[in-house]
Amino acid sequence: MSNTIDLTKLFPPDPINTINLLDEFAPKDFKGWKTKCILPWIHVHVWPNNDAFPCCITNHKIGNTKGKELKEVWNTEEFKHIRKTMLNDQEPDACKTCYMIEKNGQHSFRKHSNTVFKNHFHKILETKPDGHLEKMDLRYWDFRFSNVCNFKCRSCGPQLSSGWYPDAKEMDRLDKKEEGVIIKTGNLPPDIPQKDDARLIQLWEDLEPHFKTVEEIYFAGGEPLLMEEHYRILNRLVEDGRTEEVTLKYNSNFSTMAYKKTNVLDLWPKFKHVEVGASLDGYGERGEFVRSGTDWNEIVTNRRQMKIKCPDAIFYVSATTGITNAFHIAEFHKHLIHEEIIDNIYDFRINVVHRPDWLSIKNLPRPMKDKLTQEWNEHVDWLKATYGIHLAQTPISEFQGAINFLNSEPPNLGRLTATGKEARQHGSFIYKMEQLDSIRGESWRDSCPEIYQGFLENRIIEK
Secondary structure: OOOOOOHHHHOOOOOOOHHHHHHOOOHHHHHHOOOOOOHHHHOOEEOOOOEEEOOOOOOOOOEEOOOOOHHHHOOOHHHHHHHHHHHOOOOOHHHHHHHHHHHOOOOOHHHHHHHHOHHHHHHHHHOOOOOOOOOOOOOEEEEOOEOOOOOOOOOOOOOOOHHHHHHHHHOOOOOHHHOOOOOEOOOOOOOOOOHHHOOOOHHHHHHHHHOOOOOEEEEOOOOHHHOHHHHHHHHHHHHOOOOOOOEEEEEEOOOOOEEOOEEHHHHHHHOOEEEEEEEOOOOHHHHHHHOOOOOHHHHHHHHHHHHHHOOOOEEEEEEEEOOOOHHHHHHHHHHHHHOOOOOOOOOEEEEEOOOOHHHOHHHOOHHHHHHHHHHHHHHHHHHHHHHOOOOOHHHHHHHHHHHHHHOOOOOOOHHHHOOHHHHHHHOOHHHHHHHHHHHHOOOHHHHOHHHHHHHHHOOOOOO
8 A cells, every 4th residue: 555645635626737736736726725734744833942833823732842853743643633634635623723814814824835835735745644744844944942032012921022021920920940031942052062952952953954945934932133043043044055045034023133243134135035024013102002112213213224224125014913902903004104114005914813812802892893893994995095906905805804803703701801710810801901000000091092991881891
């Protein structure tokens, strides 16, 4: 019996020419590709605590790399199950977020990845029936090398932000053994490795053979522009002469462009393909409240410098949209356009909050959902009238997808009002906001007045 997958089973019968399919599987040919995603064949995602995932979209863990070679998580039962399920043209539970995004009319990370890495679909034919894939060929990297970060965003926590440690300690969210510790996936190899460093530098040894073939690297955090690992990788790619071939992509809070004596604006021009997604959830005071540590004036200055020194780099704003900024997002988009922070109206992404779920706009009471739906629809109408449907197609799709998400499920008001043990274990919007307010000397009621007023009108809270 053959150890490879039968091509006729892999791709259900359709007009696609299977011979051409092996050469290049263009996006227009997605007729037989309803559930499959290329990432489990070319990628593994690792967090600062060494937890490994199929990608950054899912919280379905496939293993942990601590004290192990990276290839040991490549064929875990969890990872093989995902591949096997996709091969059977079924939807793995681990990947439900992408499927849900697609049902809401938005472009998912799955579809994006299938488009970018379409030349690697032949790897699927090398898969054994149980989902085992012998060769680990990492064409796409997303390793969160540490949780080093100078911000403490309200939607985040200590796992992905070292800036969160003082607040997390006061909130009893830290293990004593973790207090104040910078979590690192693996240390940079020193010039003369010490015996005690053997486990810590394993990841870097695992990545070594993939420097020659990697096609895209996604840097996120923590804050990637504050990580030495990031600069080590860029300098290595320059040394290897791969600056024309490797695409650099970022998710950054965009607060700083320098690390020690190195300015990233001096490195980016060396690369042909650079895309910077700035995680900004609002401008002015609202943005500074939601992402604690933000200085909006510094953001503007950094963007102006980037335009001068890196004119060819792509820049867009990725707005994590939850309860605290939902009624600010349309205004924020207009501000970015009018102030020329973004070059095009479509350089704007809406990432609706899925986790933590107490921050999700799905939990808003129906009257507030209706009001927000109206506000976003009015913004869509403004985009159509001002720029035309064709030019505004992408931002319109972003807002319409968010509207679909907002109205896709009935509200879970418990996520707004839970108290006591339930709130401590699972969280609620009011509990978490007021807990942080007391620690930081802030007020969500003053910073998010439309939310506070809406909660009063809908008797979510009392004066």
